[in-house]
Amino acid sequence: GLLESRPATTHWRWAPDFQQRYPSVRMDRDVLYVDDGDVVTSAGTAASIDCCLHLVRQKWGAEIANSVARLLVVPPHRQGGQAQYVELPVQNTRRGDSFSMTLSWATENLHQPLTIDLLADRACMSRRSFTRRFQQTTGESFSRWLLDQRIIVAQRFLEKTDQPIDLIASQVGFASATSLRRHFLKSLKTSPSRYRKEFRGV
Numbered sequence: 320g321l322l323e324s325r326p327a328t329t330h331w332r333w334a335p336d337f338q339q340r341y342p343s344v345r346m347d348r349d350v351l352y353v354d355d356g357d358v359v360t361s362a363g364t365a366a367s368i369d370c371c372l373h374l375v376r377q378k379w380g381a382e383i384a385n386s387v388a389r390l391l392v393v394p395p396h397r398q399g400g401q402a403q404y405v406e407l408p409v410q411n412t413r414r415g416d417s418f419s420m421t422l423s424w425a426t427e428n429l430h431q432p433l434t435i436d437l438l439a440d441r442a443c444m445s446r447r448s449f450t451r452r453f454q455q456t457t458g459e460s461f462s463r464w465l466l467d468q469r470i471i472v473a474q475r476f477l478e479k480t481d482q483p484i485d486l487i488a489s490q491v492g493f494a495s496a497t498s499l500r501r502h503f504l505k506s507l508k509t510s511p512s513r514y515r516k517e518f519r520g521v
């Protein structure tokens with residue numbers, strides 16, 4: 320078809336199904352749009368506006384594209400990609416048993432140096448039993464889960480407060496603002512400051 324062996328994108332929610340149906344297409348699920356010369360694809364409704372502004376910018380320059388963006392009341396160029404819009408799953412940790420209560424406690428104390436041994440002791444379980452239950456409940460490793468929770472809470476701080484990034488990093492358990500920026504960029508494909516600019520007040 321038209322996209323045979325070519326790069327393309329689509330909405331992150333439908334990307335896995337798209338890849339399964341059309342394995343020959345070089346799917347990039349992280350970007351807002353892909354410009355491959357005579358074929359341009361975008362990720363979603365808002366991303367299609369980004370894509371159109373990109374085409375206007377190419378054809379008539381940044382000044383015209385910026386004027387169109389102002390008329391549409393949208394940013395002339397959004398930084399980052401789709402990853403910042405994907406909702407990270409928040410586990411249901413309030414089921415009443417000691418394991419679930421321990422995970423709930425962990426999500427409320429992310430500023431502490433949390434370890435799997437600490438949580439196993441708090442849940443009155445052996446490390447082996449806790450690890451097995453953790454994998455069954457969350458479907459991921461403890462380190463991955465902990466990183467996801469810290470990023471989720473950091474996102475909320477960035478969206479709802481004016482706190483400096485180094486303070487947010489400390490509150491969610493990162494050793495430094497640099498560490499937060501590195502993990503944020505790796506997970507969401509954008510920086511904390513750019514994320515705040517995009518989402519503050521949304």
